[in-house]
Amino acid sequence: MFSNTRTTRIEWGDCDPAGIIYYVRYFEIFDVSTTMLLERAMGMKKIQYLKAYNFLGHPVAETRAKFRRPTRFGDEVAIETQVVAVGRSSIKLEHRLTHNGALAVEGSETRVWAVRDPNDPARVRSEPIPAEIAERLRNAPVSAG
Amino acid sequence: MFSNTRTTRIEWGDCDPAGIIYYVRYFEIFDVSTTMLLERAMGMKKIQYLKAYNFLGHPVAETRAKFRRPTRFGDEVAIETQVVAVGRSSIKLEHRLTHNGALAVEGSETRVWAVRDPNDPARVRSEPIPAEIAERLRNAPVSAG
Amino acid sequence: MFSNTRTTRIEWGDCDPAGIIYYVRYFEIFDVSTTMLLERAMGMKKIQYLKAYNFLGHPVAETRAKFRRPTRFGDEVAIETQVVAVGRSSIKLEHRLTHNGALAVEGSETRVWAVRDPNDPARVRSEPIPAEIAERLRNAPVSAG
Amino acid sequence: MFSNTRTTRIEWGDCDPAGIIYYVRYFEIFDVSTTMLLERAMGMKKIQYLKAYNFLGHPVAETRAKFRRPTRFGDEVAIETQVVAVGRSSIKLEHRLTHNGALAVEGSETRVWAVRDPNDPARVRSEPIPAEIAERLRNAPVSAG
Numbered sequence: 001m002f003s004n005t006r007t008t009r010i011e012w013g014d015c016d017p018a019g020i021i022y023y024v025r026y027f028e029i030f031d032v033s034t035t036m037l038l039e040r041a042m043g044m045k046k047i048q049y050l051k052a053y054n055f056l057g058h059p060v061a062e063t064r065a066k067f068r069r070p071t072r073f074g075d076e077v078a079i080e081t082q083v084v085a086v087g088r089s090s091i092k093l094e095h096r097l098t099h100n101g102a103l104a105v106e107g108s109e110t111r112v113w114a115v116r117d118p119n120d121p122a123r124v125r126s127e128p129i130p131a132e133i134a135e136r137l138r139n140a141p142v143s144a145g
Numbered sequence: 146m147f148s149n150t151r152t153t154r155i156e157w158g159d160c161d162p163a164g165i166i167y168y169v170r171y172f173e174i175f176d177v178s179t180t181m182l183l184e185r186a187m188g189m190k191k192i193q194y195l196k197a198y199n200f201l202g203h204p205v206a207e208t209r210a211k212f213r214r215p216t217r218f219g220d221e222v223a224i225e226t227q228v229v230a231v232g233r234s235s236i237k238l239e240h241r242l243t244h245n246g247a248l249a250v251e252g253s254e255t256r257v258w259a260v261r262d263p264n265d266p267a268r269v270r271s272e273p274i275p276a277e278i279a280e281r282l283r284n285a286p287v288s289a290g
Numbered sequence: 291m292f293s294n295t296r297t298t299r300i301e302w303g304d305c306d307p308a309g310i311i312y313y314v315r316y317f318e319i320f321d322v323s324t325t326m327l328l329e330r331a332m333g334m335k336k337i338q339y340l341k342a343y344n345f346l347g348h349p350v351a352e353t354r355a356k357f358r359r360p361t362r363f364g365d366e367v368a369i370e371t372q373v374v375a376v377g378r379s380s381i382k383l384e385h386r387l388t389h390n391g392a393l394a395v396e397g398s399e400t401r402v403w404a405v406r407d408p409n410d411p412a413r414v415r416s417e418p419i420p421a422e423i424a425e426r427l428r429n430a431p432v433s434a435g
Numbered sequence: 436m437f438s439n440t441r442t443t444r445i446e447w448g449d450c451d452p453a454g455i456i457y458y459v460r461y462f463e464i465f466d467v468s469t470t471m472l473l474e475r476a477m478g479m480k481k482i483q484y485l486k487a488y489n490f491l492g493h494p495v496a497e498t499r500a501k502f503r504r505p506t507r508f509g510d511e512v513a514i515e516t517q518v519v520a521v522g523r524s525s526i527k528l529e530h531r532l533t534h535n536g537a538l539a540v541e542g543s544e545t546r547v548w549a550v551r552d553p554n555d556p557a558r559v560r561s562e563p564i565p566a567e568i569a570e571r572l573r574n575a576p577v578s579a580g
Contacts (some may be wrong), residue, residue, distance in 0.1 A: 011463075011466075011467050011470065012306060012307065012312075012466065012467075012470055012481060012492075013306060013312050013314060013463050013466055013467070015306060015307045016202070016302060016303060016305060016306070016307070017202075017302065017305045017306070017307065017308075017309040017363065018201045018202045018204070018259075018269070018307075019307040020204070020269070022302075022303050023172070023176075023204065023205045023208070024169060024172040024173050024176065024303060027168070027169040027172055028169050028446075028448050031168075031169065031446075031447065031448055032446050032447075032448070035446065035447055045509040046447060046508060046509055047507060047508055047509040048509075056163045057161070057162075057163045057447075059163070059165070059168065059212065059215065060168045060212055061211065061212055062209070062210070062211045062212065063168070063209065063210055064207070064208065064209030064210075065207070065208055065209075066206065066207045067204065067205055067206055067207065070204065070269060072482060073307065073481060073482055074480040074481055074482040074483075114163075124163070124165070124215060156318075156321075156322050156325065157321065157322075157325055157336060157347075157451060157452065157457075158318050158321055158322070158451060158457050158459060160451060160452045161447060161448060161450060161451070161452070162447065162450045162451070162452065162453075162454045162508065163452075164452040167447075167448050169448060173301075173303050176301075176302065176303055177301050177302075177303070180301065180302055190364040191302060191363060191364055192362060192363055192364040193364075202302075217337060218336060218337055218452065219335040219336055219337040219338075306492070307492075308491045308492040308494070308549075308559070310494070310559070313462070313466075313494065313495045313498070314459060314462040314463050314466065317458070317459040317462055318459050321458075321459065346453045347451070347452075347453040349453070349455070349458065349502065349505065350458045350502055351501065351502055352499070352500070352501045352502065353458070353499065353500055354497070354498065354499035354500075355497070355498055355499075356496065356497045357494065357495055357496055357497065360494065360559060404453075414453070414455070414505060
């Protein structure tokens with residue numbers, strides 16, 4: 001299935017008075033990784049694919065994370081994100097965040113393909129993932145090389 | 146076991162371009178609720194209990210959340226937090242966030258009682274929760290009335 | 291002119307490894323105060339007044355802040371917000387954040403009344419503030435007593 | 436004087452229900468740029484230079500920003516940061532954030548060299564900037580080429 005790896009840096013403003021990352025920031029890091037993976041799979045930026053497919057976003061239905069080692073400001077970390085299941089209107093992803101090769105955090109999330117309810121624009125509802133998107137998410141990305 | 150309920154308001158800056166809360170913000174809301182519960186259980190503010198017990202904090206070892214209905218800026222929400230297990234050096238808590246009585250988010254988290262490693266101040270390690278704290282967390286709070 | 295005072299609490303997740311508030315959080319605090327003031331002036335929640343007046347928001351054109359004393363997690367702070375000028379399509383506000391009566395931060399901001407450009411929905415432009423809103427912002431709020 | 440340029444990307448979680456960046460996020464972006472500039476000037480990561488010089492940080496005494504054009508999620512932006520004054524115990528920096536070459540935000544900030552008050556560890560006070568650091572900040576960085 002589709003996967004993506006990126007690196008980022010833990011910053012001062014991400015850390016708390018214990019001197020380590022405030023754990024909430026990891027979910028922002030994972031959200032960026034998921035966006036990056038989906039942008040690569042769809043071949044468009046998020047701002048473009050929301051328009052192209054007339055959908056509202058891919059809200060998280062459920063997420064969990066295990067924090068195995070703390071990270072600190074200045075740490076360069078790598079985040080590997082992998083699609084692990086593609087359902088009718090949802091996908092499941094897993095994240096592994098490592099620092100110097102050691103696993104620091106494991107995360108997983110289930111996202112739904114969300115559209116505005118045509119009968120009530122204030123409501124959001126799920127819709128089947130378009131077949132060509134589901135197909136691309138089920139396959140490994142084409143190597144850049 | 147100990148529990149705490151509080152209310153807060155979802156703000157503009159908590160919401161994303163889909164017009165609903167950016168899900169990451171819920172973890173900040175839950176973290177504040179846990180602090181409030183522990184402050185009530187210990188009878189001190191966090192800044193005081195960290196000093197009184199010479200510990201670094203209560204980092205999250207694992208957390209999960211299910212997002213059932215979105216909330217929007219201006220929504221007044223209630224968060225009920227409940228201790229569900231008190232272990233040797235960890236506690237488990239559950240959160241239920243409701244809007245107008247309807248369940249919007251369920252969260253759970255496991256926290257450890259963390260101290261600085263005396264052999265290596267750059268490391269954090271867990272330690273048994275002091276008996277009187279464990280005792281208070283196992284009992285329902287005394288009613289204010 | 292219109293003013294508003296509210297209180298809030300500085301939380302663990304707002305603070306940085308120096309143990310004091312990460313200064314960026316003050317701008318979120320000020321933004322919430324401005325929303326609260328405008329909601330009181332308009333007699334509606336923001337989600338309602340955006341719809342009622344068909345505008346996009348009141349983006350900040352310029353802001354500044356002076357940080358006089360640090361605050362720490364657990365500090366209860368008060369924020370006094372005051373409209374100081376009402377222009378054709380902009381307003382200027384000032385904030386004073388105090389802790390135990392001592393001034394911790396002074397902030398000011400200029401906001402514009404922003405609508406979607408009818409010729410290009412991707413663009414935002416300013417528009418005159420409706421006369422009745424400008425009128426209310428120029429006057430002191432009616433006391434709750 | 437010393438300067439630094441970096442690029443970053445505006446993310447979904449940085450944007451608000453108007454679909455544009457929530458202005459508060461710019462201050463986080465500027466803070467990261469200042470850290471990067473100081474790390475280059477000192478030749479060490481922040482976590483190392485705080486220890487090497489036994490100081491607490493470089494808190495902001497005053498900051499301001501002018502927001503000229505909004506940015507949106509997916510926008511790649513460049514941030515040019517320049518030291519404009521080096522005082523006895525403070526420095527002033529200016530930031531210019533551009534998108535596709537157009538100026539989006541101008542910011543400035545004054546930072547102080549802060550240490551823990553030896554007479555009262557709960558207090559922070561300023562101290563003269565070490566001469567070699569002041570010297571490096573006053574000079575243009577050595578080109579990588």
